[in-house]
Amino acid sequence: MADPIRELSDLLARLPGVGRRTALRLAFHLLGAPEEYARELGQAIARIRDRVRPCSVCRNLTEQDPCAVCGNPRRDRSIICVVAGVPDLWAIEETGSYRGLYHVLHGLLAPLDGVGPEDLHLDALRARVQADGTAEVIVATRPSVEGEATAFVVRDILKDLPVRVSRIASGVPHGGELEYADRVTLGFALDGRRNMP
Amino acid sequence: MADPIRELSDLLARLPGVGRRTALRLAFHLLGAPEEYARELGQAIARIRDRVRPCSVCRNLTEQDPCAVCGNPRRDRSIICVVAGVPDLWAIEETGSYRGLYHVLHGLLAPLDGVGPEDLHLDALRARVQADGTAEVIVATRPSVEGEATAFVVRDILKDLPVRVSRIASGVPHGGELEYADRVTLGFALDGRRNMP
Numbered sequence: 333m334a335d336p337i338r339e340l341s342d343l344l345a346r347l348p349g350v351g352r353r354t355a356l357r358l359a360f361h362l363l364g365a366p367e368e369y370a371r372e373l374g375q376a377i378a379r380i381r382d383r384v385r386p387c388s389v390c391r392n393l394t395e396q397d398p399c400a401v402c403g404n405p406r407r408d409r410s411i412i413c414v415v416a417g418v419p420d421l422w423a424i425e426e427t428g429s430y431r432g433l434y435h436v437l438h439g440l441l442a443p444l445d446g447v448g449p450e451d452l453h454l455d456a457l458r459a460r461v462q463a464d465g466t467a468e469v470i471v472a473t474r475p476s477v478e479g480e481a482t483a484f485v486v487r488d489i490l491k492d493l494p495v496r497v498s499r500i501a502s503g504v505p506h507g508g509e510l511e512y513a514d515r516v517t518l519g520f521a522l523d524g525r526r527n528m529p
Numbered sequence: 530m531a532d533p534i535r536e537l538s539d540l541l542a543r544l545p546g547v548g549r550r551t552a553l554r555l556a557f558h559l560l561g562a563p564e565e566y567a568r569e570l571g572q573a574i575a576r577i578r579d580r581v582r583p584c585s586v587c588r589n590l591t592e593q594d595p596c597a598v599c600g601n602p603r604r605d606r607s608i609i610c611v612v613a614g615v616p617d618l619w620a621i622e623e624t625g626s627y628r629g630l631y632h633v634l635h636g637l638l639a640p641l642d643g644v645g646p647e648d649l650h651l652d653a654l655r656a657r658v659q660a661d662g663t664a665e666v667i668v669a670t671r672p673s674v675e676g677e678a679t680a681f682v683v684r685d686i687l688k689d690l691p692v693r694v695s696r697i698a699s700g701v702p703h704g705g706e707l708e709y710a711d712r713v714t715l716g717f718a719l720d721g722r723r724n725m726p
Contacts, residue, residue: 336580336592337615340573346566348558349551359577360616361545363590367578369543374575376537378568380559383533393560395533418534419557 337363389460391436391453393418401425401434408432410467412460414486416440416479420472432470435460440478441485452482454489461495468496475502475520534560586657588633588650590615598622598631605629607664609657611683613637613676617669629667632657637675638682649679651686658692665693672699672717 337359345355362370386392387399390412394400401407401421411432415421421434437452461469471486473479487497503521504513513521534556542552559567583589584596587609591597598604598618608629612618618631634649658666668683670676684694700718701710710718 336577340577343570343573347555358544362574362577370578371575373540374571376540377559378571380533380537381564381567
């Protein structure tokens with residue numbers, strides 16, 4: 333057996349969603365792929381941790397500090413959207429409908445896993461809101477026990493500041509079937525109903 | 530947007546079976562993974578092409594030449610099993626029931642894709658059989674148009690040598706349902722029937 337192939341496939345099998353067979357298939361694919369591609373991918377993986385760091389303003393992961401969002405003079409600096417992680421920030425950016433700033437928590441409140449409010453950089457958020465006179469903080473954590481708990485903690489830490497704290501809407505997703513929506517989602521959809529124009 | 534993350538995820542998305550969303554998920558996973566793991570995986574990928582080369586005897590991919598199979602004095606040197614690729618060799622090794630040698634073609638006959646007999650290193654196979662006085666060559670290419678065509682070419686190139694050329698059995702797989710087997714497989718199963726003891 334060729335050990336380097338086995339070695340590579342064992343490392344690949346530690347990726348989420350990559351089983352033993354898939355890892356082997358990927359290893360052989362990389363063996364047959366253009367040498368330049370394998371080298372580029374390998375270097376991108378090996379260096380990713382060194383190349384990005386948290387933005388000193390919003391903790392978005394970035395190569396330059398401040399990040400592209402915080403450094404963009406055309407963003408609306410009166411609104412901060414609080415997200416659990418960078419993938420959520422990217423998802424919101426992709427909607428193209430948000431022009432404000434962000435604050436990345438890099439986690440959600442999870443007391444059982446030892447993640448308390450002090451781990452979520454909430455002091456930094458409070459300091460930003462205070463210093464910039466932010467008008468609105470939108471809490472865009474996901475609608476789950478942890479996401480809701482985090483939203484309440486964010487609201488509490490900003491309670492005495494003159495800032496509107498809002499929460500993204502939760503309900504039946506676009507294109508979703510009512511009959512397949514779970515009860516909690518349907519409950520959120522009913523609670524969050526709005527008058528029709 | 531953090532460019533190194535996008536860059537990494539674009540490279541990951543070029544792997545087979547990895548879509549845009551999975552690539553992004555993997556990129557963020559690697560960002561959060563232990564630095565040592567990301568470095569190890571990255572180096573394993575970048576170097577895989579340099580670390581293995583074809584065995585000079587059987588063309589199995591290997592770090593040492595000859596490969597572990599060819600270099601093992603306990604293997605039966607009178608039988609050569611012809612396979613299309615190294616994954617097939619590994620699959621046969623895992624059965625634990627084959628103790629002979631191999632010959633890896635690194636492909637199957639595919640005239641429409643420009644793969645002719647001369648691309649499959651068949652001359653090297655013929656030379657081996659001739660030099661070693663091999664007793665049997667088992668053609669273990671898959672039961673498909675290309676696999677069958679390749680099997681016939683292997684048989685033809687060895688025709689004038691005193692060697693038995695055999696073909697692996699094809700039929701309904703172990704545990705498979707007859708009603709779900711395709712017609713060709715069922716046809717192979719009937720053609721390949723054997724007397725019961």
